[in-house]
Amino acid sequence: MIKNFNKFLDDLIFEENEKSFLKADKISYWMEDWMNYLKLEESFECRRIPKLKRGSVVKVHLGFNIGKEEGGLHYAIVLDNNNALGHSLITIVPLTSVKPKTDLKNLYDNQLFIGDELYWSLINKATVMLNKLESFMNQEGISASNHLKIKKELDYTKRVINEINKMKKGSIVLMGQITTISKMRIYDPKNKFDVLNGVRVSNDILDKIDNKLHDFYLKKIKIVDK
Known part of the structure; x- marks a missing residue:
């Protein structure tokens, strides 16, 4: 699965057009944010968010x-x-x-x-x-x-x-x-x-x-x- 995901990103990058490159860039950023959310999930305290x-x-x-x-x-x-x-x-x-x-x-x-x-x-x-x-x-x-x-x-x-x-x-x-x-x-x-x-x-x-x-x-x- 990880191998397929990396190949998908590589294919987008190697298409060498701005739209595909931006798509790969956004996916990469979101995956990083998503992993951070998963790490935060157990310790997140929603009460700290203002009313x-x-x-x-x-x-x-x-x-x-x-x-x-x-x-x-x-x-x-x-x-x-x-x-x-x-x-x-x-x-x-x-x-x-x-x-x-x-x-x-x-x-x-x-x-x-x-x-x-x-x-x-x-x-x-x-x-x-x-x-x-x-x-x-x-x-x-x-x-x-x-x-x-x-x-x-x-x-x-x-x-x-x-x-x-x-x-x-x-x-x-x-x-x-x-x-x-x-x-x-x-x-x-x-x-x-x-x-x-x-x-x-x-x-x-x-x-x-x-x-x-x-x-x-x-x-x-x-x-x-x-």
Whole structure:
């Protein structure tokens, strides 16, 4: 089995085209992450993940998937009404950003445009965090270990801001990709200091998601007078 897997990766690499090479690269990265998840499985404490409410925004690792299934790192919205700290699973719906070629007037039935509200919520919080971290970095007498830790958080916050800027034209909820995942897959927030901790979409957006869920998954009930 391992031999066949290695041969499959080698074949992708030797095809010498960018698409196949990127596919091999993604599979390799995901296999490494998957092994790390397996090592973490026994010691993982889901209670350390901050309390997540319906509408909370998270960044999750969906792995390497097939066909049109969403994979990789994705921002998502939590759908659980009441997810306890001790619950190891969580149900989310992934998001995607509006691309230059996206035709908002002709989205698929299982897609929901929610505007740029999320962009402004995230960019405002990330900018505040960035300013605080830069202020800490410039303080005198900071230890080398703390300086390194703050620099790491600063670099991550800058990367997040670059990601958030891709949402400037708005976000789309991928209603057809709702999935339940282990909290081990949560990349952010892992603690109360992370960028996404406490970030939620508005009740108006949640109402739109509820209506779309009803239209997409539930049959319309016709009431017949007796």
